[in-house]
Amino acid sequence: MKNVKIIIEFDGTDYKGWQVQPNDPSIQQEIEQRLMIVTKEFVRIHASGRTDAGVHAERMTANFEIEKETDLSRLKKSLNALLPDDITIIEMAEAPVGFHARKSAKQKIYEYRIFNRKDRSPFLRRYAWHIRKPLDIYSMKKAARFLIGEYDFTGFASVGSEVRTKVRTIYDIKIEKEGSDVTLTFVGSGFLKQMVRNIVGLLVQVGHGKFTAEFAEVVLVAKQIQKEYITAPPEGLFLKDVIY
Amino acid sequence: MKNVKIIIEFDGTDYKGWQVQPNDPSIQQEIEQRLMIVTKEFVRIHASGRTDAGVHAERMTANFEIEKETDLSRLKKSLNALLPDDITIIEMAEAPVGFHARKSAKQKIYEYRIFNRKDRSPFLRRYAWHIRKPLDIYSMKKAARFLIGEYDFTGFASVGSEVRTKVRTIYDIKIEKEGSDVTLTFVGSGFLKQMVRNIVGLLVQVGHGKFTAEFAEVVLVAKQIQKEYITAPPEGLFLKDVIY
Numbered sequence: 001m002k003n004v005k006i007i008i009e010f011d012g013t014d015y016k017g018w019q020v021q022p023n024d025p026s027i028q029q030e031i032e033q034r035l036m037i038v039t040k041e042f043v044r045i046h047a048s049g050r051t052d053a054g055v056h057a058e059r060m061t062a063n064f065e066i067e068k069e070t071d072l073s074r075l076k077k078s079l080n081a082l083l084p085d086d087i088t089i090i091e092m093a094e095a096p097v098g099f100h101a102r103k104s105a106k107q108k109i110y111e112y113r114i115f116n117r118k119d120r121s122p123f124l125r126r127y128a129w130h131i132r133k134p135l136d137i138y139s140m141k142k143a144a145r146f147l148i149g150e151y152d153f154t155g156f157a158s159v160g161s162e163v164r165t166k167v168r169t170i171y172d173i174k175i176e177k178e179g180s181d182v183t184l185t186f187v188g189s190g191f192l193k194q195m196v197r198n199i200v201g202l203l204v205q206v207g208h209g210k211f212t213a214e215f216a217e218v219v220l221v222a223k224q225i226q227k228e229y230i231t232a233p234p235e236g237l238f239l240k241d242v243i244y
Numbered sequence: 245m246k247n248v249k250i251i252i253e254f255d256g257t258d259y260k261g262w263q264v265q266p267n268d269p270s271i272q273q274e275i276e277q278r279l280m281i282v283t284k285e286f287v288r289i290h291a292s293g294r295t296d297a298g299v300h301a302e303r304m305t306a307n308f309e310i311e312k313e314t315d316l317s318r319l320k321k322s323l324n325a326l327l328p329d330d331i332t333i334i335e336m337a338e339a340p341v342g343f344h345a346r347k348s349a350k351q352k353i354y355e356y357r358i359f360n361r362k363d364r365s366p367f368l369r370r371y372a373w374h375i376r377k378p379l380d381i382y383s384m385k386k387a388a389r390f391l392i393g394e395y396d397f398t399g400f401a402s403v404g405s406e407v408r409t410k411v412r413t414i415y416d417i418k419i420e421k422e423g424s425d426v427t428l429t430f431v432g433s434g435f436l437k438q439m440v441r442n443i444v445g446l447l448v449q450v451g452h453g454k455f456t457a458e459f460a461e462v463v464l465v466a467k468q469i470q471k472e473y474i475t476a477p478p479e480g481l482f483l484k485d486v487i488y
Contacts, residue, residue, distance in 0.1 A: 009363075009366050009369055010365075010366050011366040052485075056366075056367070080363055082362075085364060085369050086366045086369070087366060088363045088364055088366055089363070090363050090367065100462065119324055119332045119333070119334050120324075120329060120332055121253065121328045121332065122253050122254050122255040122300075122329065122331060122332055123253075123300070123371065125254055125329050125330070126365065240464065
């Protein structure tokens with residue numbers, strides 16, 4: 001057997017997220033089905049983590065085991081020919097035996113895109129959160145600074161996060177504005193279910209003056225899942241990269 | 245009556261172009277229908293020019309006449325609320341009586357986007373021409389230089405161009421490569437039917453070594469509609485701006 005690492009780019013608009021679901025389309029299922037067509041056997045794919053319904057990825061990483069003699073360059077070509085045009089395998093290479101896309105991951109980078117203009121954009125309707133009212137970027141940056149570090153992020157987790165510990169490290173949150181585009185980049189050891197979208201929702205409300213920047217610290221310290229802030233919609237979220 | 249100038253951004257993927265067609269969806273019809281709902285009368289919209297099926301626009305300009313007392317800021321809001329999410333009116337303002345979107349136009353700027361990577365992009369499938377084989381940008385630039393100036397562009401017109409003269413001026417063709425993105429920007433006095441896509445098709449074939457750069461001059465001098473080169477597909481073409 002050989003261990004294979006793949007990097008996948010996908011437009012998540014028409015899927016119920018990465019993970020296989022009983023009755024809904026998922027990225028994982030689309031790939032596993034094609035892999036079965038090509039290899040004539042069922043192969044389980046392990047991703048670096050799940051993504052929610054509607055969330056996109058530029059470099060989702062996954063791994064799977066396959067017969068030793070498989071030609072990977074031909075396999076990649078065959079899979080891409082069979083996959084729908086919103087999913088592309090952009091890299092495929094043999095990985096060390098011990099490599100596991102989830103367990104070996106060191107950092108994850110997410111990007112959240114906001115389109116901040118009065119009128120919606122025909123081109124970004126699937127790829128950004130459209131916000132009409134101007135945002136106070138300075139206050140958003142101030143609020144974001146409270147969240148950089150190693151903390152229990154229970155206050156930013158959504159119901160259904162069943163993990164052993166809710167302690168995560170955020171190494172950086174960068175907020176950039178260029179014209180109507182506001183981009184938030186998150187670098188962390190890992191993120192809880194909907195954590196990035198919950199943080200973005202709160203930061204946007206800070207940017208609209210609904211909360212002061214210090215409210216980010218209040219939620220962090222409270223360590224309770226709560227509903228005072230909004231959750232940003234999935235279409236603006238991109239898994240940019242997974243670092244090993 | 246007052247003369248109103250509007251600027252429209254649209255994703256042309258799902259339309260048969262700008263102009264009203266008997267049985268197919270068009271941008272013009274979508275806007276005229278909504279304008280009729282709001283104003284209770286049929287208003288004809290004059291655009292700076294037609295765009296082909298599947299072509300996009302960032303700043304298509306048009307004008308129409310309307311009752312003097314109409315509140316334009318409310319009209320714009322009402323229209324955008326009624327329009328599908330792939331068409332947005334981004335500007336609306338009163339224009340001088342003599343202003344005509346087509347007749348008053350001085351220059352047009354088109355952008356053609358190529359995605360030049362082995363594997364297709366899930367995000368650009370509607371917004372760029374996917375070309376797998378690397379392009380020789382230097383040769384493409386060399387070929388483009390033959391086309392800058394005032395010429396009879398019959399050799400780059402498609403059948404069905406029924407205009408008095410096929411003389412046009414191209415002020416500039418810029419070709420830029422950044423990673424996998426190759427962008428061609430055309431500035432001209434106006435363009436014949438499919439002229440930009442025909443030029444891009446020929447330039448790409450020069451970039452692949454099928455023709456030498458000098459072939460651009462050969463086609464120009466021949467002044468005959470011919471089929472030796474390919475026409476670039478519509479999804480990569482954007483009307484960037486119209487200058488008055």
